[in-house]
Amino acid sequence: MTNKEIFKRLYQVIRPYQFKLIIAMLSMICVAGFTAAQAYLVKDLLDKIFIDKNLFYLKLLPFVVVVIFFLKGIVYYIYTFLLEQVGQSVIRDFRVKIFNHIHEQSLTFFNSMPTGTLMSRIISDVTLLQQAVSNALVGVVRDFFQVIFLLVVVFYMNWQLAMISFVVLPMAALPIVKFGRLFRKLSTSTQEEVANISNILHETITGHRIVKAFTKEQYEGNRFFNQVRNLFSLTIKDAKYRCIQHPLMELIGGLAIAVIIWFGGIGVIHGNSTPGTFFAFLTALIAAYEPVKGVTRVNSTIQQGLAAATRVFAILDMKPEIQDKENAIQLPAFTTDIEFKQLNFSYKDGTQVLKNINLKVPVGEAIAIVGPSGAGKTTLTNLIPRFLEVTEGSILIGGIDIRDVTMKSLRDQIAMVTQQTILFNDTVRNNIAYGDHAASEDAIFQAARAAHAYDFIQALPDGFDTLIGESGARLSGGQRQRISIARAILKDAPILILDEATSSLDTESEREVQKALENLIKDRTTFVIAHRLSTIKNAARIIVLKDGVIVEQGTHDSLIAQEGEYELLYNMQYK
Template identity: 65%
Template sequence: MRIAFSANNPWPFTNQANFTKPSSQCTTMTNKEILNRLYQVILPYKGKLIISMLTMVVFSALTSAQAWILKPVIDDIFVNKDSSVLALLPFAIILIFLFKAIAYYVYTFLLQFVGQSIIRDMRTRLFTHINTQPLSFFHEYPTGNLISRIISDVSQIQNAVSNALVSSLRDFFQMIFLLALVFYLNWKLAMFAFIILPIAIFPIVTLGRRFRKLSTRTQEETANVSDRLYENITGNRIVKAFCREDYEDKRFGFQIDRLFSVTIKDARLRSLQHPIMEFIGGLAIALIIWLGGKEVIAGSATPGTFFSFLGALIAAYEPVKALSKINPIIQRGLASANRVFTLMDIEPKITDKEGAISLPPFTRDIVFQDICFSYDNEDQVIHNLNLTVPRGEALAIVGSSGGGKTTLTNLIPRFLDIDSGSIAIDGKDIRDVTLASLRQQIAIVTQQTILFNDTVYNNIVYGDLEASAEDVRNAASAAFALDFVEKLPKGFDTIIGEGGARLSGGERQRISIARAILKNAPILILDEATSALDTESEREVQKALENLMKNKTTFVIAHRLSTIVNCDRIIVVKGGRIVEEGTHEELLARKGEYELLYNMQFK
């Protein structure tokens, strides 16, 4: 089979008729809207900005003084041979450069401080905002895309704020002072110079629009590269198992080529912009030399005045040329800011309602009443389901894949919200209580064990950050993890690697159980907690789960029916409905759906 990568078919194993390319999921904001948002972020640092702008004014005035000082140097020293001016002028030049250096240091440091502070604040706010989103948000936004927005996009904003902002503000003040000097020295020549200025601005404005579009595409393609990297690195076992290294190399190479293509278009425009500005500047200087030279020859202007004018004009044109260099940086920053603010404008779909109360400690029962649920308001996954689970009951939920088992348990901590009906804990609708108080009473152990690249101790204490070292040790013992933890090179201080990569599957699951034991929540959800383990590991984990389940109201999702035979009650979910319920023996005696599942595994 030949795998064809092309612009029209970058994902060759996908049905193109039903496939939509990843979008930026990003609305376009106007420059005014973006700048208003950035202003709100900058506002807390207004004092430092004012000081930096005042020192910029000083710096720009001193730059103009440098250009003006050419006049007395040429006229008074070299033409008139005035020794008194020669005695004073070097000291004046030293003072100009000294105060200019001090001003440069002050405004540069303050603006860099403000820029870095803004980036710190934006990254923190963006991370916090993402953490408030429900599970459905992470289904819509790929991991690599989110990482790209926090790292790459915010870095582009940082570059625009810390570097472009510094340059543009400095150049603005510098140009104002230098143009004032130019008009002071010779207003007629200054008017001729201004004829060239609109011509110089035109390519900046025209190319700026294209830079903005290319910048947005660059950030989108960078996010796609991040997605590809994340998938390949996290799925490297599958890649190797299926010998798909070459395929992944081609797929990643294709994505890199897409990014390269956009980047080259951007580079082509940037390379074109500077020589255009240089040529326009050359035209202006040639015109001024011709006109100014005629005035000097005619005696209507001194050589000092002319060279001072020419120096000031060249210095004033430098900010205009610099604008052509920082314009792409600003456009990239605006494009990235658009992506960041669009993400921050997404309101979490699941939040505390106004007037939500704290959920008191669980004492009685959990009641599901006529609940319905669908993903994206399409086909219903849960249909008018009714269920009452008394405190202390171990309820097993079984059924074929796609029947709605995991969805049902995800509704309890409000990872998802029901479309209709109600879920009540001790008579209180879970939508009327705060998310924090609800989830504080729920512990979860899943098939996909989530551990952090940290020490064993920190992974366990994640269940209760106020727990003592003895509590952590007791939790590990109850989870039958203490023996293997103490054999690790540094015991509880051993770094376990990304996702617990340095531990076996059973060891990872027992650390996860220890974390849940330490949380000591009254409601427990076990979602296929042993399905990925071998028989020996399952035996160890099962003993740990028995300790975890003591005095807990437990929801057990399992495909292995051998793990749930001792549960107080079993419900069979099919097509989002409860089709059977009872004990293991009662369900087998009915010879219905449960017996069919049982026979599929044991006969």
């Protein structure tokens, strides 16, 4: 992405705040004008008061000074506050935009983007970007005007001297250009390290139990230390260049002042100039050099911001792999059947996971899918709500290809209990009501009862209002699974997908949940992936999946009689 493109896109983001920015800039220009006026006052101070001993000016000048500082203070406040406000608005907008964008992405996006990386994009990159926009870019504009006004004062005072300083000062541009590229490169590496650190943090904090169980504290500590050390050396490198800039610029400024003292002094001694003019000139020049020095500091911020913008825009440019068609229709209420037609599916890396799946599930049927792990059961069920897109063939619901309907209308008709139980850091009540925040207390209780979760929830310290800790740490695996079942029950969707929904339950509660699920399954079309084959013995039809192929199907008894894959699986578990 070129700088020009980045600026163009940033402008789009800032556009809603244009008016505030213009006011801020006008205030900035006033600040710059007042700064120039301050420098100009030095001339009157010296010539009229100290040399001419003019009493009138002595009375006037303190008053003028106070007024100028006062007015400058007001406009300064206006512009800094407005800038801060616009900057923070941009941060807010960007974060919301990235967040929404991320949640439009398909499963494959999340497989390829580690959580920590995404978090650092939303949190730290966006901040870098804002700093570049509001502090740096706008600072440059302010400084530009300040320099212009001060130069007017300088030329007005003594144009010959002004010309001389113009020979020396451009040297200041060299370090600015030279360091700019370095800063940008360093910033990119720095942010990569920040993302790595977020990833380690995320992994080890959510996986703290595994770290403990494998006594890997030291190992993770070292891993973290290495990352932090990488970040440290990059930051120090950055600091090295940043810190050298200031003395370098001072030196160049000192050179300029030395030259001015020499030629200006000659002028005053020969009577071509007054001391007041000379000092006002020097004050203005020093004041004008201040922003030039500032550019070097601001430059590193701008470079960091541009690098951050590149990363942020890269995420925003990722099109969701699976999107609604332009003329997608609403999926009508499901009443007939779901059909998998010559379906093939491969993941991105090219390995084919499902091969030539042909399956028709009439409404109301509960179909069980069994097979060794890695057979493709989860993948098959992820295709139904379009978490993944079929590679070849199609899935039809009531004869309509699921690619022709809106994802919202499709997913509204599907309830899922996933293999990994995901609960949010919220109350038990809100977790159950996740699919319908307006659900009545009664409905929530009923769902909990049906999932055989009601009793243990009531026994929690705050009952249904108990907060679930990070990933539901305060509940047992079986309890968490029952809450997620209650959540699916409450959604009351015609199509139900249970992916090893009872795998974390002990035999006792499994039997209970089994009863609940049987109630649930009754009027629904259900895909049950079962880990324990005893739980699906009664299913009307069992599909045996092996290496992505349907190798057998039938009832429990007919499959046992076949003495094939199913019998093998069954014997492994129960003999």
